[in-house]
Structures are given as structure tokens and as C-alpha cells.
Amino acid sequence: MSRGPSPTVRRRRLAARLRELRENANLTIDEVGDKLECSASKISRIETGHVGVTPRDVRDMLEVYGVDGAERESLVQLAREARKKGWWHAFNEAFTGAFVGLEADASFLHTHQALLVPGLLQTEAYTRAIIRAIRPDIGEADVELRVRARMSRQKLLIDDPNPPEYWAVLDEAVVQRVVGGPEVMRDQLKRLLHVASLPHVTLQVVPFSTGAHAGMEAPFLILGFPEQADPDVVYVEYSTSGVYLEQPADVHRYSMIFDHLRAAALKPDDTVELLDRAADRLS
Structure with missing residues (x-):
């Protein structure tokens, strides 16, 4: 890619x-x-x-x-x-809208997830378990197509020589919910620990002790681009679709929400300790 x-x-x-x-x-x-x-x-x-x-x-x-x-x-x-045609056109049935095409050219990605590990950070087994749970109506072939598509997306963050700066703030529920069984979830937590060590990746967790926080309404992703001609855009994710927000006021609002989430979350080093403890509990 x-x-x-x-x-x-x-x-x-x-x-x-x-x-x-x-x-x-x-x-x-x-x-x-x-x-x-x-x-x-x-x-x-x-x-x-x-x-x-x-x-x-x-x-x-x-x-x-x-x-x-x-x-x-x-x-x-x-x-x-x-x-x-971009590489993602081979997975048209799995990808809808402009999301992956925008992601592919971003210089930074700032995301918040309250329920799931972000797609770019998921293991194959975790992805398969999530898709089967969310889409019980689709067949095994469609599940595998979506798994392959998500794994292809991850090359952007893992294999690319010039990856985007990636910052994810996760609710603690993402870490504590055991998806796919203890072994699958332990491997997923180990994967998070690995990507957290990469120089272009920052992970933070908002602990349960924080209580209500600014990101509880819906997951979102802020995409920034290297050229001034391409303004930032926010992708807000809902259960069956997503909305792109491009107006400066909307982008500013979600940037402020993300700043509040970063301030409420554990520091990156403390997040690594929390992930390590959670993985040990599943051993």
C-alpha cells in the first residue's frame, strides 16, 4: 500500500x-x-x-x-x-464512503473509542470476533473479506515508512471487556502494548474513576492532512453509518473534545501499566 x-x-x-x-x-x-x-x-x-x-x-x-x-x-x-483507484477498491464491499481514502493520505489521526479497539490497532482474531458479534446476519465469506480489508488498512500504521502521527484515547471499557475469549483478548492487549511503543503512536485510557467525560456521545476520528489545500475533517461514527464534518466550527469543537479527553485520561506510561496488568489477569 x-x-x-x-x-x-x-x-x-x-x-x-x-x-x-x-x-x-x-x-x-x-x-x-x-x-x-x-x-x-x-x-x-x-x-x-x-x-x-x-x-x-x-x-x-x-x-x-x-x-x-x-x-x-x-x-x-x-x-x-x-x-x-486506490488499493481499497479491491474491498468495495467492506468499505463504504470516503473514509479509507481520506485515512490513507492523513498526516495525523486522532481518535476516541468508548467500546472497541480502533480498527487500525486490532488483531485479526479480535476483528473476527467483533464482526461476528456486530453482523450476525452476514456469512463467513463476508466476515473474512472484512477481516482482510481491516488488516490491509493497518499497513498504513505499521509498515509504512512515513506513517501518520496516531493518537488514540480509549475508554477503560475497551480494555476490560473480554472480546473473543481470554486468549484473544490477551493477544489484543499485547498488540496495544506493542503499538504503544512505536514512536508515532500515543495511547491513553480514560479510567472508570473519571466518571462522565466529553467522549461519551459517539466515537470519532479527526483526520489532518499535510497540505494546506486539504482542511481537517472529523468522522463521527454511529452504529450503522458515519458522518463527515468539515466546517471549521465542527472541527474545532471535536478538537476541543479530544483535548479534554487527553487531559482526563491516564498518561501514556500509566496507560501502558494498566494494559500490562489487564493482560496479566488474562494469563
Whole structure:
């Protein structure tokens, strides 16, 4: 898995720039649709990054916006890059939405989980146990597909020569719940101890003694990107879906929540001691 430019991030950047250029031209989505003889909903989906856009469509839109020269060629090339397929397309049935494509190009990942070990840190056996519990309706082949997909994601954090800075704050319930039986859970805790030793990974646990805390509403992930043209985004996870938040006010709110969680959690060294004790209890 390469850490080259993510097509998903490129599509997001292109969508934002096309929206900005339309607004600079004082045109509505409906007016652009009329000029290009297409539906306004197509323009809207392009501007939100929900659908891909062909280089030809980009040329047509830029002509309407009065954009030419170097920027026009740059954006057309961006459209070509955005249409390339990432490694995750081999697991389309397991991955939905833009999540993995955004994750693949992130420079930092800050996450909070109250119930589960984050996917990037799970062992294969833990992943299999979780999927079977959460999705009792799917067959064994689908379970194994999702396990392979999650293991492929982990190359980003473990094998990549330039991995993102990863910071996870977990509720103590994640550590104390025995998933898949004592042996599976012990191996999972040992895995957490291993990744906690990596220089680009920080783990903290919010102990039960903290009581109510800022992260109890829903798990979330803050993704930051290396280029200024790609603003941070928050992914808030629900039981059957997830929501992407890109407005600066929303990103700031979740960044503040994450800061509160880090302050309430055990220090990284104390977290390692807690994980070690929990693994010993399962021996």
C-alpha cells in the first residue's frame, strides 16, 4: 500500500476549488446546470465530492467560470488523479464512503473509542470476533473479506515508512471487556502494548474513576492532512453509518473534545501499566 496521493483527497480538494470558482463567478448551481445542459444535482454532487468528475466535465465547468491557463490545466490534471483507484477498491464491499481514502493520505489521526479497539490497532482474531458479534446476519465469506480489508488498512500504521502521527484515547471499557475469549483478548492487549511503543503512536485510557467525560456521545476520528489545500475533517461514527464534518466550527469543537479527553485520561506510561496488568489477569 503506497502513501502516494490519495484519489479521495484529490477529489475532495477539486470539489472545494470548483465550488469556490463557481461562487467567485457569481453563479448558482442551477445556472451552471443550465449552461452545461445537465442537472443541478450533478453539479451539487460534484461540489460535495460525492461523485467523481471527468476531466472533460472540469474543462466545461472552468470555461463557464472563465478560468484558463495554468490553473485550468492544473485542475484538469487533478481530475485525472482523482479518478485513479486506490488499493481499497479491491474491498468495495467492506468499505463504504470516503473514509479509507481520506485515512490513507492523513498526516495525523486522532481518535476516541468508548467500546472497541480502533480498527487500525486490532488483531485479526479480535476483528473476527467483533464482526461476528456486530453482523450476525452476514456469512463467513463476508466476515473474512472484512477481516482482510481491516488488516490491509493497518499497513498504513505499521509498515509504512512515513506513517501518520496516531493518537488514540480509549475508554477503560475497551480494555476490560473480554472480546473473543481470554486468549484473544490477551493477544489484543499485547498488540496495544506493542503499538504503544512505536514512536508515532500515543495511547491513553480514560479510567472508570473519571466518571462522565466529553467522549461519551459517539466515537470519532479527526483526520489532518499535510497540505494546506486539504482542511481537517472529523468522522463521527454511529452504529450503522458515519458522518463527515468539515466546517471549521465542527472541527474545532471535536478538537476541543479530544483535548479534554487527553487531559482526563491516564498518561501514556500509566496507560501502558494498566494494559500490562489487564493482560496479566488474562494469563
